[in-house]
Amino acid sequence: MxxxxxxxxxxxxxxxxxxxxxxxxxxxxxxxxxxxxxxxxxxxxxxxxxxxxxxxxxxxxxxxxxxxxxxxxxxxxxxxxxxxxxxxxxxxxxxxxxxxxxxxxxxxxxxxxxxxNARKSEPFIIYMMDKTEPGAFNFPIFKMFADPYNTPGLVIDPNMHDGFKFEIWDIIEGKKIYLDTPDHMYDIMGMIGSKSRYVIKRVFTKKNHEKLPDENVSVITTDKLSFIAGEYVGKDDPAGIVRIQSGLPASGESLEAFSHPYLVSGWMRGSFNGPLMPVGMKNANMTRFDGPPRVVALGFVLKDGKLTGPMDMFDDPAFDGARKTAVDVVDYLRRMGPFEPHRLPEDEMEYTSLPKVLERLKSQFQHIDMEPAKKKLKVSTKDFD
Ligand code: 13P
Ligand code: 13P
Ligand code: MG
Ligand code: MG
Ligand code: MG
The missing domain is CATH 3.30.70 (Alpha-Beta Plaits)
Incomplete structure (x- = not known):
């Protein structure tokens, strides 16, 4: 069953x-x-x-x-x-x-x-993030399942060598696509680098996986609150499930994807970039500038419908370096106040008073004689030789 x-x-x-x-x-x-x-x-x-x-x-x-x-x-x-x-x-x-x-x-x-189809030992990790959005999972999920520098199992474990299948959602247009790694790695990266639009929803094993063919091995929440409410009502703080071991990323390969506190959007009022800090449960409270954005990881095993665990996976001094880097990045970014790229670009901010400010100042704007910017530039692949 x-x-x-x-x-x-x-x-x-x-x-x-x-x-x-x-x-x-x-x-x-x-x-x-x-x-x-x-x-x-x-x-x-x-x-x-x-x-x-x-x-x-x-x-x-x-x-x-x-x-x-x-x-x-x-x-x-x-x-x-x-x-x-x-x-x-x-x-x-x-x-x-x-x-x-x-x-x-x-x-x-x-x-x-x-x-x-639960394996005889079914280990998995639940990652839970606060003060960020679903696209914050793109970077670590890609690293776990597709980057051999993060996950050497992709090279040295015969069951991982053929790669995985990614289900990617375009959450602006409401469509999805399935693409395989390593074959379509660059196509996938082209999309998921735009993390506010393209989000990894699921990862599957391929049909020829010897231990676990054609199985869903990871899933991430992709719900966007502002799309539902039509306005900012808080951030879409995501969670994800990652199955691990025997033909999947090992526990440590999965966690390793969080060893670099990469930048995510969210944080204060959902409108700032900040480093994602991996923390143990005792540090899962958001304080500085309502953050910084955090991720916790709970490790379980599942047998006959029963859970054993969890283990608090980031409660480990081996992640102190990542935390220290995150705090250094916080100090660095916070000095920029309301300036980009600490503050998100206008169209990605969840909170803004600018339309009202511009409306109030409308009559004070004066014409400049210049070529107005084209709304959408043509895609360029121009060589300059
Ligand atoms: P063990 O031999 O301790 O089970 O470790 C195997 C492994 O996959 C470690 O990453
Ligand atoms: P939450 O989505 O975690 O409630 O964050 C809202 C917010 O605006 C924090 O500054
Ligand atoms: Mg929250
Ligand atoms: Mg809240
Ligand atoms: Mg929220």
Whole structure:
């Protein structure tokens, strides 16, 4: 029988701004899942990063199951009641619809689910990020599954040597494409470097994988809150599931992708670039400039529908160097205040007063005699020789 891992997360209120969850709210969500998940789930685990509560559920009902989605939605509603009672900031922040309508997708919470043929040992890692967006997973997922400098298993493990299949979503136009590595590596990189538009949704093994043919081995939440709400209502802090070992990236190859604190967009008011800092759970609270953006990693094994773990994977001094670099980058970037590239470019900012400012100043603008810029430049591959 196939097993489903459903990871559903939402920000339903924070203490005191957007820093962290409040323990009684987390407990309420946990209590609800425990009571109402009886007979539906075989196991579950509740965790958090920053102000986002994360529900990992194990069951046999496949992806997009309305009962599973409703269970998570109702648990978030129950938690929101507690958040409202004590006056948490942004109580119910990510619950953008009034009532549940069959599928939690498009309602605010982030969803990452996969149906798998569980191996006799099924190790996996759940990565959870706060103060950033789904495209923040592009860089590390590509590194884990396609970059031999990160993952030598791609070269030395015969089961990985043929590469993987990537499912990439264009979240602006609403379309997806499947492309294989290593054959289409450069096409993939051409897209996923534009991380606010092209996002890696899933990774699969190829059909000829000896141990695990044609299986979903990674999935990432791609839900965009502002697309649902039509305005900034908080960042789409993503989560992702990565299966590891035996023909997949080893645990350490997967974690290694976070050893360089690369820049992601999000952070303060969803409108700034900042380094993604890998942290243990004891440091999963967002403080400096509402960040910096963070990632935590919880490692589990799954057997007969039951979870063992987690292990707090970034709670390791071996990641101190990455954290130190991240803090140095924070110091460096923060001195730029509201200037790009610390601040995001105009069309990617989640928060802006500029249209109002420009409207107020409209009558003061004076004409300059110049060639106005072309709106869209022609694509150029020009050689200058
Ligand atoms: P072990 O021999 O400890 O299982 O390690 C194998 C491995 O894949 C390490 O990356
Ligand atoms: P969250 O999405 O984590 O609530 O962040 C919102 C924000 O604007 C932080 O400055
Ligand atoms: Mg928040
Ligand atoms: Mg958050
Ligand atoms: Mg958020």
């Amino acid at each position: 196939k097993t489903t891992i459903s990871h559903i997360k939402a920000d339903i209120g924070s203490l005191p701004g957007h820093s962290s969850v409040y323990e009684p709210v987390v407990q309420e969500v946990g209590k609800f899942i425990k009571e109402h998940g009886n007979g539906i789930l075989t196991d579950h685990f509740i965790s958090h990063v920053g102000d986002d509560i994360q529900i990992t559920m194990i069951h046999n009902r496949g992806v997009d199951n309305s009962e599973i989605h409703e269970l998570a939605w109702d648990a978030f509603i129950a938690g929101t009641a507690v958040a409202k009672k004590v006056g948490l900031y942004g109580a119910g922040q990510d619950l953008l619809k009034d009532s549940f309508s069959g599928n939690i997708k498009g309602m605010g919470p982030g969803v990452a689910e996969m149906e798998i």
